[in-house]
Structures are given as C-alpha cells and as structure tokens.
Amino acid sequence: MSGVVNLSDEEARATSLLAGRVLERVRRYRPNEVLIEFSDGTRLFVDASIQLELSIHGGRIEEE
Numbered sequence: 001m002s003g004v005v006n007l008s009d010e011e012a013r014a015t016s017l018l019a020g021r022v023l024e025r026v027r028r029y030r031p032n033e034v035l036i037e038f039s040d041g042t043r044l045f046v047d048a049s050i051q052l053e054l055s056i057h058g059g060r061i062e063e064e
C-alpha cells in the first residue's frame with residue numbers, strides 16, 4: 001500500500017459501517033481524543049494529532 005488515503009473510499013466505508021446504529025454516548029478522555037459509543041457496542045475512536053475541536057450543527061429533529 002502506498003500510504004495515500006483515499007478520503008472518498010474512507011467516507012463510504014465509515015458511512016456503511018455506521019449506518020443504522022444508535023448513538024449511546026460521546027466521551028472525551030483527552031483534548032485530542034473522542035470515543036463515540038453506539039447501543040450495539042460498536043465504538044468509533046477519533047484521535048487528532050493536534051487539539052480536536054468538535055462542531056455540531058442543527059439538523060432535523062425527530063418528534064416522538
């Protein structure tokens with residue numbers, strides 16, 4: 001492997017792997033780490049080499 005990351009392929013794979021999962025919680029252990037846990041036990045780790053800033057914007061709100 002050449003070490004070059006195809007961001008488009010990576011996006012598609014992540015989207016496919018996480019489709020339909022239900023978010024359980026988001027944890028921050030360190031300024032550069034985020035752990036996203038889903039109700040089925042799936043965990044998504046995000047690690048940034050510099051301080052990670054999260055930006056969450058509004059979207060569709062589901063009514064119960």
